[in-house]
Amino acid sequence: MEWAAKNFDFVLQLSLTHVLISLVPLFLGSVFAFALVRLTPPKLAGTIGTTFSAIYAIPSLAIFVALPAVIGTSYLGPTNVVIALSVYVAASMFFSTRDAFNQVPQPTVFIARAQGLSPFQLFVHVELPLAIPGLIAGLRVAAASTVSMASIGAIVGVRNLGYLFLDGFQRKIPEEILTGLFAIFLIGIALDIGLMALGKALTPWTRRSAQHA
Amino acid sequence: MTKQIRKSIKSAIALSAVALLGLAGCADSNSEPLVIGSQAYYSNEIVAEVYAQVLEDAGYSVDRQFALGQRDVYVPALLAGEVDLFPEYTGNLLQYFDPEATATAEEDVYQALQGALPAGLTALALSGASDQDSYNVTSDFAMKNNLTSIADLAGVSGLRLGGAPELAERPYGPTGLMSFYGVTVEFEATGDTTVESLVAGLIDMANVYSADPRIQQLGLVTLTDPQGLFLSSNLVPIASDAVNQEARDLISAVSSAMTAADLVALNVRSVDEQLSSAEIARDWLVSKGLID
Amino acid sequence: MLSIGELFDWLTDPENWTGRYGLANLLVEHLTLTLVSLTIAGLLAIPIGIAIGQSGRGETLVIALSSASRAIPTMGLMFALVMLMGVEFRQFAVVLALVGIAIPPVLAGSYAGIKSIPLGIREGARAQGMTTLQQIRHVGLPLSAPSMIGGFKIAYLQVVSTVVLAPLVGLGGLGFGIIQGLALRDFAQLTGSALVIVLLSITGERLLAKAQSKLDRRLTH
Numbered sequence: 001m002e003w004a005a006k007n008f009d010f011v012l013q014l015s016l017t018h019v020l021i022s023l024v025p026l027f028l029g030s031v032f033a034f035a036l037v038r039l040t041p042p043k044l045a046g047t048i049g050t051t052f053s054a055i056y057a058i059p060s061l062a063i064f065v066a067l068p069a070v071i072g073t074s075y076l077g078p079t080n081v082v083i084a085l086s087v088y089v090a091a092s093m094f095f096s097t098r099d100a101f102n103q104v105p106q107p108t109v110f111i112a113r114a115q116g117l118s119p120f121q122l123f124v125h126v127e128l129p130l131a132i133p134g135l136i137a138g139l140r141v142a143a144a145s146t147v148s149m150a151s152i153g154a155i156v157g158v159r160n161l162g163y164l165f166l167d168g169f170q171r172k173i174p175e176e177i178l179t180g181l182f183a184i185f186l187i188g189i190a191l192d193i194g195l196m197a198l199g200k201a202l203t204p205w206t207r208r209s210a211q212h213a
Numbered sequence: 214m215t216k217q218i219r220k221s222i223k224s225a226i227a228l229s230a231v232a233l234l235g236l237a238g239c240a241d242s243n244s245e246p247l248v249i250g251s252q253a254y255y256s257n258e259i260v261a262e263v264y265a266q267v268l269e270d271a272g273y274s275v276d277r278q279f280a281l282g283q284r285d286v287y288v289p290a291l292l293a294g295e296v297d298l299f300p301e302y303t304g305n306l307l308q309y310f311d312p313e314a315t316a317t318a319e320e321d322v323y324q325a326l327q328g329a330l331p332a333g334l335t336a337l338a339l340s341g342a343s344d345q346d347s348y349n350v351t352s353d354f355a356m357k358n359n360l361t362s363i364a365d366l367a368g369v370s371g372l373r374l375g376g377a378p379e380l381a382e383r384p385y386g387p388t389g390l391m392s393f394y395g396v397t398v399e400f401e402a403t404g405d406t407t408v409e410s411l412v413a414g415l416i417d418m419a420n421v422y423s424a425d426p427r428i429q430q431l432g433l434v435t436l437t438d439p440q441g442l443f444l445s446s447n448l449v450p451i452a453s454d455a456v457n458q459e460a461r462d463l464i465s466a467v468s469s470a471m472t473a474a475d476l477v478a479l480n481v482r483s484v485d486e487q488l489s490s491a492e493i494a495r496d497w498l499v500s501k502g503l504i505d
Numbered sequence: 506m507l508s509i510g511e512l513f514d515w516l517t518d519p520e521n522w523t524g525r526y527g528l529a530n531l532l533v534e535h536l537t538l539t540l541v542s543l544t545i546a547g548l549l550a551i552p553i554g555i556a557i558g559q560s561g562r563g564e565t566l567v568i569a570l571s572s573a574s575r576a577i578p579t580m581g582l583m584f585a586l587v588m589l590m591g592v593e594f595r596q597f598a599v600v601l602a603l604v605g606i607a608i609p610p611v612l613a614g615s616y617a618g619i620k621s622i623p624l625g626i627r628e629g630a631r632a633q634g635m636t637t638l639q640q641i642r643h644v645g646l647p648l649s650a651p652s653m654i655g656g657f658k659i660a661y662l663q664v665v666s667t668v669v670l671a672p673l674v675g676l677g678g679l680g681f682g683i684i685q686g687l688a689l690r691d692f693a694q695l696t697g698s699a700l701v702i703v704l705l706s707i708t709g710e711r712l713l714a715k716a717q718s719k720l721d722r723r724l725t726h
Contacts, residue, residue, distance in 0.1 A: 007489050057710040059666035062699040065683055069507045069696045074295075144576040151578040152670070156687070157253075157281050162580060166280070169584040169673070170405045171255050173487050177588065181581045188576035283688040378672060378685035381526070402526065402685070406675035409592035 003175035004182075011164070015183050018160035022147045022187070024082055029089025030097075030139060036090075037097040045098070052091040060084065060149045064156050081153035088149065089142045096138020100131040129203065136199035143191045147184060161187075246274040247456060250287050250296040253280040255490065256344060256424060256480050260300040260448060260471075262494035267467050268460055270504040283379065284309050292333060297455045298464065303336075304345055304446030308384060317441035319343075323449070330451075337450040338465035342476035344424035345446035346385060348374075348436045354417060355434040362437040366396045366418070375403035375416035385442050393440045408433075424473070426481040448476065470501055507692040515693035516700070526681055528701060534677040535705065538668045542603035543611075543660060550608045551653065554615025555645055559627075567616050574609030579667040582606070587674045595674050606667055607660035614656020618649025651721040658713040665706050679705065 004011060036048060055063075063084045067073060073080045104127050112126045154162025161180045168176030200207065247268060251261035258279050265275045278296060281287040288309065290296045303322045307314050310329040316322045323339045330336060348363055355361070358369050366372060380386045381400050390396040398418070403410045408427050411419040418436075421428060428435060448471065450464045475497070482493045498504045515521060522528045557563045582605065586598040622644065630644045669680035682698025685691070 003487055006487070010489050010491070053710070053714075054707050057662050057706040058703045059669045059706060061666075061669050061680065061683060062702045065687060065695050066699040066703075069692060141572070141575060144572065148576050148578040152580055154280070155580075155673075157278075159279065162578070163280060165578070165581045165584050166253065166673075167255060169588065170253075171484050171487070172409075172588065173484075174585070174588050176487070177581055177585045181578060181585065184578050184581070185576065192572075283690070289690075375675075377688065378681060379688035381685070382689055400525070401675070402672060402677075402681060403675040404673055404684075406587070406592045406595065410675060413591070413593045415593065 001175050001179065003173060004179045007176075007179075011161075011179055011183060014159065014161050014163060015187065017158070018147070018150060018162075018184070019187060021078060021082060021085070021150045021153065021158060021160050022143070022191070025085035025089050025150075026139070026143055026146055028082075028086040029091075029142065030093045030135075032086070033090045033093035033097050036094060037101065048094065049098075052094050055087060056091040060088070060152050061155060063087070064153065078153070078158050081150070081156065081158050085146055085150060085153075089146055092142045092145065093138055096141070097131075097135060100134025100138065101127060103134060104130040132199060132202050133206075136195055136202075140192055140195050143195060144188055147188045147191060151180070151184060245455070246276040247297045247460065248276045248278055248295065249298045250281045250290065251277075251279040251300065252284075252287075253282050254422075255483050256422070256476070257300055259479050259483060259490040259493050260476075262490040263467055263471075263498060264298055264300065264450060264464055266491075266494050266498055267463050267503060270498075271459075271463055273460060291451065291453055292331060294333075294453060294455065297453045299451045301336075301449055301451045302344060302446040303339065303449050304444030306449075306451070307444060312384060314444070317444055319445045319447060322445050323447070326449070333454055335452050335454075335461075337452055337461055338468045340448035340468045340471045342424070342471045342473045343445065343447045344422050344476060346420050346443055347423045347438075348418050349411065349421045349428060349433040350418050350436065351411060351414075352432045352434050355436075360434065360436060362439055363390070363396065363442065364394050364439060366390075366436070367394055369417075372396065372398045372418060373401055373416040374398040374418050374420070375401045375407045375410050376420035377404055377407070378402040380420055389442050393442045424476045424480055426477060426484055429477075467498075467503055470503065507696055511693045512696055512700075515697045521694075521697070526677070526685075528679070528682070528698070531677055531679045531681055531698075532701065532705070535665070535668050535679045535702075538600065538603065538671065538676075538678060539661065539664050542600055542607055542664050543657065545600070546604045546607035546611050546660060547657065549604070550611040550656075551615045554612045554653075554656075555619050555641060555649070558616045558619025558649070559645070564616075567612055571609045571613035574606065577606065579606055579663070580670050580673070583667065583670060583674060592675070595676060599668075599671055599674065599676060603664050603667060606663050610659035610663070611653070611656040614653045614659070615649060617656075618652030619645055621652065622648045651717045654713055654717040654720065658710060658717065661709050661713060662706060665702070665709065669702060 040048060064081060067084050068080055071083070073083065108126060108130065109122065112122050117125065150158075150160055151162030151165065154160060154166055161183050164176050164180030164183075168174065168180065249261050249265045249268075251258040261277070261279060265277055269275050281290065281296070284306070287296060287299065291299060303319075303326050307316070307322055307326045307329055310331070311325070314322075314325055314329070316325040319339075323336070327336050350360060359365060360369075374380075374387065374390075376386075381402070383389070387398050387400050390398055401410070401416050403416060403419070407416075407419045408421060408425070408431070410416045411421075411433070412431060421433065421435075423435065427433070448468065450468050452461055452464070456464075479493055479497060482488055482496075483490065495504075520527075524530065554567070557567055579602070583599060583602045586602045587595045590598040626644060626648070627640070630640045635643065668678045669683065671678040672681045672684045679698055679702045682694050682701075686693075686695030686698060
């Protein structure tokens, strides 16, 4: 594709920004959701869940433009978009994290506690490792949504791959739009494979048991 | 290593060197990068790139904040010091600050703009390159209805006007058409599909920027504007107080050097050759001997 | 910043509700695009989902498709299709993009719904001599309905979200207030339109979620 070759440096720059704009919210949102799941009392869980469902239902452009009015960030610049995307990730990861920990088998937890593990040791050595598959699955879904949603940030001036869609449509250059689609697809796949690899690396026992089976 | 990456490293080194000088106690106005903004309009972005490259060539560090959107979004940023330099259009900017402005001729608009700009912003040298809103129709439509000026539209019924969504509220939009020419239109927010919609017959008249190469390429007819609905609008650099005199002179030189034909040619390169604004800007500056 | 009073005034001003670009017409346009796309997607995805769920063939395709679809940049897809088909067919192009976005979740929901029906029940129906069509009508559809509606719920949200971008290709829909409000720096219009969009999404989502849980409860008491 000629256009992509001619503008490779530029597309690379946009891609780097795009990756950053996707990774930072992914991290912030998951950490926030994680803290909420582990640290809030069960009574509040229902309310938090409903709030997050509602937030997740809101179209991203609507949040990008409404957030500055609500919390006073500027319309310009990535801060607004990063915060909004983090909120989306948090909303999605809240349910994934909760489910991931809920499906840790109770008998395993009892046995560990009976063996005298402290709550902290229980968390680090039993619950967390067993929840990792669920967490990774949730992260993969959140990553895919974030990477594609981030492109809408270009409408409020963020210089990421979404710019290729807007500029390509304005100048009527189809290759530019296709380059954007392809680049986002590549980033999505790379993130997905990366997360899958991370999951495998963090759960070595699943690999070993498969070998012995 | 690609030129872009080399350039970034160059600016990083320049920035660090300047920062060191600053730390050593030498007050240097070059220590803060100049922020150059642009509209979400490829033509405007090319001009912003031209400003950026001229300054970088002279040793300034530049932070590009392109595609900021509409005037209503970036003017506050200019006033707040978040953006330092911006390529603007005299007529539209004058109307933004002084909706009652009566000047229509090129020089008058420039003078009026200088007076209307708030404290903290200055208009640098006026460019001969004009790029303003204009109403266009297809040549078939013009022939069929005998149209040469906007006034001739008064006799046509069922007119559909296309343009960006904000055109509905602009003084030269439907309300202006009514008050200046007695022309009634139905507005369709066609946005970036405006020219295609005009050619496809989905709308009858369209607001197209005068430097848009497609006007000539598609044989569109620009209706004349005897009543001065549109103010004459030329490219002009708008600078905040953060831009020092040396930088201002550099930018003014560039601005004066750009002619109307130059601008159309730059736009053609963008749309036809599909080059990036950085490349187009560099080629033009080199061809004019403004950078090496 | 915007005050609640200014927002309220904008939302209650009848001028903002009337006319081609008034909220009322924009809402109708938005809903029309959404419902048309969801219907077409359903007509295509449900039969395919049921077929794959019953036969078990093509499973990997469904799973891959539904996770890949989350990664589609809707704005890029819409622009690409409109450019491809030309501006005269932009409504068709946009509906096509929306259907493309809606099919994966509905397909996944239908497939998962059928798959989750216990094998004993499915075989029981076949043993009773029901034809395939009867099996689907009396067993398959009712039992997979909650999951299907779940799929529609996800599709609804993604479609409503994408229609917000339709004004960028010269169509209508509630996104117009956001695009024009952003350009004119009319924060009341911006936030007011965003609010109406939010209400539309959440209301639809809640309705579908309720339908889903009602059908679910009916089947599992």
